[in-house]
Amino acid sequence: MKITLNGKRACLRVWKMVFPGFLIACLIAAAVVLLQATEPPVQKTMTMAEIVAAAKAEDWRAIDPENTLYMELAGGRVVIELAPAFAPRHVANVKALAREHYYDGLAILRVQDNYVVQWGDPEVDNPQKARKIQRAEKTLAAEFDRAIDAKIPFTLLPDGDVYAAEVGFSDGFPVARDKNNGRMWLTHGYGMVGAGRGDTSDSGGGAEIYVVIGQAPRHLDRNITLFGRVVQGMELLSSLPRGSGPMGFYEKPEQQVPVKSIRVAADVPIAERSDLEVMRTDSDTFQRLVESRRNRPDAWFLFKAGRVELANVPIPVRKKAGKSGTL
Amino acid sequence: MKITLNGKRACLRVWKMVFPGFLIACLIAAAVVLLQATEPPVQKTMTMAEIVAAAKAEDWRAIDPENTLYMELAGGRVVIELAPAFAPRHVANVKALAREHYYDGLAILRVQDNYVVQWGDPEVDNPQKARKIQRAEKTLAAEFDRAIDAKIPFTLLPDGDVYAAEVGFSDGFPVARDKNNGRMWLTHGYGMVGAGRGDTSDSGGGAEIYVVIGQAPRHLDRNITLFGRVVQGMELLSSLPRGSGPMGFYEKPEQQVPVKSIRVAADVPIAERSDLEVMRTDSDTFQRLVESRRNRPDAWFLFKAGRVELANVPIPVRKKAGKSGTL
Numbered sequence: 001m002k003i004t005l006n007g008k009r010a011c012l013r014v015w016k017m018v019f020p021g022f023l024i025a026c027l028i029a030a031a032v033v034l035l036q037a038t039e040p041p042v043q044k045t046m047t048m049a050e051i052v053a054a055a056k057a058e059d060w061r062a063i064d065p066e067n068t069l070y071m072e073l074a075g076g077r078v079v080i081e082l083a084p085a086f087a088p089r090h091v092a093n094v095k096a097l098a099r100e101h102y103y104d105g106l107a108i109l110r111v112q113d114n115y116v117v118q119w120g121d122p123e124v125d126n127p128q129k130a131r132k133i134q135r136a137e138k139t140l141a142a143e144f145d146r147a148i149d150a151k152i153p154f155t156l157l158p159d160g161d162v163y164a165a166e167v168g169f170s171d172g173f174p175v176a177r178d179k180n181n182g183r184m185w186l187t188h189g190y191g192m193v194g195a196g197r198g199d200t201s202d203s204g205g206g207a208e209i210y211v212v213i214g215q216a217p218r219h220l221d222r223n224i225t226l227f228g229r230v231v232q233g234m235e236l237l238s239s240l241p242r243g244s245g246p247m248g249f250y251e252k253p254e255q256q257v258p259v260k261s262i263r264v265a266a267d268v269p270i271a272e273r274s275d276l277e278v279m280r281t282d283s284d285t286f287q288r289l290v291e292s293r294r295n296r297p298d299a300w301f302l303f304k305a306g307r308v309e310l311a312n313v314p315i316p317v318r319k320k321a322g323k324s325g326t327l
Numbered sequence: 328m329k330i331t332l333n334g335k336r337a338c339l340r341v342w343k344m345v346f347p348g349f350l351i352a353c354l355i356a357a358a359v360v361l362l363q364a365t366e367p368p369v370q371k372t373m374t375m376a377e378i379v380a381a382a383k384a385e386d387w388r389a390i391d392p393e394n395t396l397y398m399e400l401a402g403g404r405v406v407i408e409l410a411p412a413f414a415p416r417h418v419a420n421v422k423a424l425a426r427e428h429y430y431d432g433l434a435i436l437r438v439q440d441n442y443v444v445q446w447g448d449p450e451v452d453n454p455q456k457a458r459k460i461q462r463a464e465k466t467l468a469a470e471f472d473r474a475i476d477a478k479i480p481f482t483l484l485p486d487g488d489v490y491a492a493e494v495g496f497s498d499g500f501p502v503a504r505d506k507n508n509g510r511m512w513l514t515h516g517y518g519m520v521g522a523g524r525g526d527t528s529d530s531g532g533g534a535e536i537y538v539v540i541g542q543a544p545r546h547l548d549r550n551i552t553l554f555g556r557v558v559q560g561m562e563l564l565s566s567l568p569r570g571s572g573p574m575g576f577y578e579k580p581e582q583q584v585p586v587k588s589i590r591v592a593a594d595v596p597i598a599e600r601s602d603l604e605v606m607r608t609d610s611d612t613f614q615r616l617v618e619s620r621r622n623r624p625d626a627w628f629l630f631k632a633g634r635v636e637l638a639n640v641p642i643p644v645r646k647k648a649g650k651s652g653t654l
Contacts, residue, residue, distance in 0.1 A: 111566075113561060113562045113565055113566075114517050114561070114565065144630070159489050160487075160489055161489065162486050162487055162488065162489065162634055162635075162636040163632055163634050163636065189542070190441050190541065190542050199626050199627055201629055214517065214541065214542075215516070215517050215541075215542055215543060215638045215639060216542060216636075216639075217639065218632065218636065218639065219620070219623060219628070219632045219635070219639065221630075221632070222630040223627075223628055223629055223630050234440060234441070235440045235568075235569040238440055238441065238565075238569075239438075239440075239566055239567065239568050239569055240566065241562075241566050242562040242565075242566055293546070296546060299526050300526055300550075301546070301550055302528055302550055303471070303548075303549040303550050305490055305545065305546045305548070307489055307490050308489075308546070309489040309490065309543075309545065311542045312542060312543075312544065312545065312546065
């Protein structure tokens with residue numbers, strides 16, 4: 001019994017000594033179990049470069065050669081992806097113009113700083129010398145916006161917009177929409193491509209084309225038809241000398257930059273194509289990219305914005321998997 | 328009497344004929360009086376160009392030569408207005424660097440498309456060859472933001488902002504502010520000038536300088552010290568060839584663009600100065616300009632945005648009144 005007593009006493013003494021530690025251990029174990037149950041697996045926040053590098057094959061889509069233009073300049077090739085979901089008539093007409101070689105030998109006529117580059121026929125106002133449009137349409141009805149449609153993807157950006165009710169991405173294009181009036185439209189931002197027009201809405205058709213080279217000129221939204229986006233070669237346009245005339249027009253013909261040709265990619269021999277893929281903007285990977293732009297994980301960023309504006313979200317483009325070469 | 332009766336009858340008959348016309352005339356007269364009483368004098372909505380042309384002398388302020396830098400490139404002069412109200416230490420240090428001719432013969436090292444141009448010492452990482460800073464500070468504590476102060480002007484823009492609680496203008500500079508934390512700061516947009524830094528907040532000081540040449544990179548706000556704005560010569564920077572290395576650095580030394588010199592305008596002979604005036608952003612004329620950007624009165628605009636984003640409001644600059652030449 002003594003032993004038992006002793007035993008009991010000893011046992012109790014040991015228990016009194018051990019108990020606080022045991023209690024702490026139990027609490028820690030419980031906390032660990034709880035944390036494991038409620039917290040997702042710890043994942044280092046990735047930078048955009050890491051997200052793009054880790055993207056899976058299904059996060060990319062090839063650009064359709066039938067909806068791709070190659071503009072050839074002395075400095076290299078500008079690749080434009082067309083947006084038939086938003087401007088079907090303009091896309092068809094620009095392809096028709098390219099297929100009758102309308103653009104070949106025309107020129108970049110206007111480079112307005114922080115605004116647009118524009119090309120067309122230098123002789124457009126001279127009936128004797130102006131290039132004739134053969135089979136394509138000279139002008140078209142406007143395609144400034146379109147009806148919202150469940151078949152047209154829309155990936156919402158979370159941080160709002162100064163100009164539109166909602167903004168986001170649709171199949172690799174920046175877009176805005178307004179559920180109140182049931183409309184959606186491509187938005188003006190860096191590299192977006194549109195059809196120049198005169199004062200009336202139906203005075204453009206693709207014979208004159210402009211590309212945005214500066215701060216997103218969102219006041220142009222719903223005023224002019226956008227029909228595509230430059231996916232490669234922007235620097236060939238953005239670094240051109242600025243025109244010194246009104247609206248950035250070159251004042252002397254010798255300043256104009258020749259357009260060697262514009263072709264539909266499907267008409268170019270396969271070996272000469274720039275096979276590109278665009279990140280799917282409806283993918284989880286793109287969502288992670290957006291988040292990495294809202295809160296930059298890079299060590300350099302001491303303050304995280306926590307927000308991102310439409311025109312500050314890059315839409316990654318890469319050389320098609322398995323193809324040699326880089327962008 | 329007959330005459331009277333006849334007269335009465337004739338009078339009545341005439342009145343019956345005249346009355347409807349009289350009534351209409353009375354109604355028109357009343358409507359005109361009412362309209363004159365309730366409508367302000369009709370005023371044609373002016374375009375930005377018309378507003379700038381009609382601005383009065385007091386709508387402009389001369390730029391202080393003591394707070395102006397001239398960067399001389401082979402292509403011409405870039406004029407930078409400094410912002411001592413927001414970055415007093417950086418402004419003082421950049422002026423000290425200019426006054427010891429630190430920048431003369433350095434080079435533009437980096438041109439990243441749709442982002443920044445950056446210049447500094449090509450040999451900065453080579454202790455043997457790096458240029459020595461003589462009297463100026465090598466690095467400074469950050470000036471990412473400052474306290475809101477009733478003495479610092481703030482002209483609010485009405486349409487909100489994706490990144491900040493409030494945005495507007497302060498003495499010709501784009502700014503944001505947050506009354507909740509009592510801070511205000513210069514914002515990143517086209518032509519804004521800042522001091523490059525490494526990973527720590529106090530690793531910059533003005534020896535490396537960058538200028539924004541693309542979409543407003545607002546994620547840099549409060550991460551790096553802005554200290555000025557290019558008021559003339561942006562096209563000399565924005566049209567430079569893009570660097571093909573990481574982050575747009577030129578890969579070969581011969582691609583770098585020499586900086587001939589940077590001077591404080593006050594140190595330049597008066598005859599050689601670019602005397603410029605900036606529109607006062609606290610003037611009624613500037614308010615009208617903002618409104619003309621929210622709702623473009625130009626016939627070309629078929630859809631009025633009714634809104635404007637900070638980086639889409641131009642801050643007009645002109646050659647000082649009475650001086651020959653134009654911008």
